[in-house]
Amino acid sequence: MTDQLVTAEPALLTSVVTVARSDIRAIASVEVEGEEHWLGEHRDFRRHDALARFLPEHGRFSLAWVRLRNGERLDVHEHPTKSMILVCRGSARLIGDLRMPLTEGDTVCVPPGAQHGFETEPGEEFHGLSVQFEGSGLYESESAPRVRFTQAVSASMAELEALNHARLRRFSRHRLFEFFASGRMRDEPPLRDRFVSALYVWSVYFQRMLYARQAVCADPGLREVYAGHLREEFGHDRLLRERHAVAEDVYDPILEAAGNWFVMQMHGADEAAKIVIVHLVVESSCHIFGEKTKSAFQTTSDTDISYFDLHAEVDQDHRDIGRDRLHALSPSQFPHLINVCDQAWDQLELVFDRMAALVER
Incomplete structure (x- = not known):
């Protein structure tokens, strides 16, 4: 008889909870292939214990709050999974394969491998919700992000x-x-x-x-x-x-x-x-x-x-x-x-x- 390693499942939520956006730990940049890339403000839902326990692991999808403001830019990049960005507040400009202005209520659908990024003008602010439908979030693993930037940092x-x-x-x-x-x-x-x-x-x-x-x-x-x-x-x-x-x-x-x-x-x-x-x-x-x-x-x-x-x-x-x-x-x-x-x-x-x-x- 061989010993088997048993991994305990995280406890599920049993009552209603609320989580403020500010309670989700934010990251501002990520290193890819030895270069640091600016993200603005990125808050993956799974960085909060209650949300991580609530989101399903089967049929896994990922959610993250994102924010750019006052001239900030997320450089053009691509990733191996489809992604959807919902503009919840403010405005920004989509850059990459398609260039166009975005305003509150717009939805951006990004197929795998499509080149895209976002930028704001001075004084402009953009709040969005980033959704991936397959596997881990793009920056859920800060040491191994699922992105490839196509414009190098200066x-x-x-x-x-x-x-x-x-x-x-x-x-x-x-x-x-x-x-x-x-x-x-x-x-x-x-x-x-x-x-x-x-x-x-x-x-x-x-x-x-x-x-x-x-x-x-x-x-x-x-x-x-x-x-x-x-x-x-x-x-x-x-x-x-x-x-x-x-x-x-x-x-x-x-x-x-x-x-x-x-x-x-x-x-x-x-x-x-x-x-x-x-x-x-x-x-x-x-x-x-x-x-x-x-x-x-x-x-x-x-x-x-x-x-x-x-x-x-x-x-x-x-x-x-x-x-x-x-x-x-x-x-x-x-x-x-x-x-x-x-x-x-x-x-x-x-x-x-x-x-x-x-x-x-």
């Missing part, structure tokens, strides 16, 4: 992304985070107080950077997007000061100089460079920072959200603001942006080097 954009990913990985190993990994920041109040005081200086300059960008932005579409970002970040420096009793007259010349670099770039840099500085570099670093530091600042209640909890949350929207603008740039513009990206990371590392030195003192 090598220049890919180079900028590669540099930013490399610097982000380096930042995740910064020596400041060793104080948190070892437990010293949690167990030694003097270290924690020095860290919070130094962090407050940087937090103030982060706010000033966003104010400066908003004040001088002449692009109406970007100004609206930037205003939303500013509203969501507003007051985080005050939250830090009030929760941790930081004195308002904290001063350090190195932190002041590095912080001012970010503010001055908002007055002199072009919009593409500002997007690189604020979103590719600073906002990308914020999530790493929050994950590394929140263990030393645990809140006492579910409703008491701390500065560190806020930055530990994955905020793909903030990190991806303006990325569509970068994708649309000509190759000649990227050498400058790659240099800006490197400089911004150098300045940010200077801020964290100084924090680590002040903590050690």
Whole structure:
């Protein structure tokens, strides 16, 4: 008699449930044949436990919410299964084998192997429901998507992304985070107080950077997007000061100089460079920072959200603001942006080097 491996079936739903779109985990890009491709916002229903248990496995079909906005583009691609896209809200342009505008209520039927993609204009937004009738969803497996892109990502954009990913990985190993990994920041109040005081200086300059960008932005579409970002970040420096009793007259010349670099770039840099500085570099670093530091600042209640909890949350929207603008740039513009990206990371590392030195003192 041979042993057989028995795999338990997931428990079926036995009562009515509702699932908000925001509760389905989103992905924004996918890697195919070594190249990263932008998806906008893609929420496969099977990324939510209740929906995965509710959808049938026999006669299997797949559903996903999709969204593009403000000039974002899903590059022309093809896949081995038929697909249907329902335009639920907004508008977009179908590209590929057939080019035509799409509006709310339109249905797009895509046979296997047909080349198609979608793009929006600045200020335009598209919400849709993507349906596949055979097998897994197109991006249900994030490591093995069922698509082949027929328009390659700009090598220049890919180079900028590669540099930013490399610097982000380096930042995740910064020596400041060793104080948190070892437990010293949690167990030694003097270290924690020095860290919070130094962090407050940087937090103030982060706010000033966003104010400066908003004040001088002449692009109406970007100004609206930037205003939303500013509203969501507003007051985080005050939250830090009030929760941790930081004195308002904290001063350090190195932190002041590095912080001012970010503010001055908002007055002199072009919009593409500002997007690189604020979103590719600073906002990308914020999530790493929050994950590394929140263990030393645990809140006492579910409703008491701390500065560190806020930055530990994955905020793909903030990190991806303006990325569509970068994708649309000509190759000649990227050498400058790659240099800006490197400089911004150098300045940010200077801020964290100084924090680590002040903590050690």
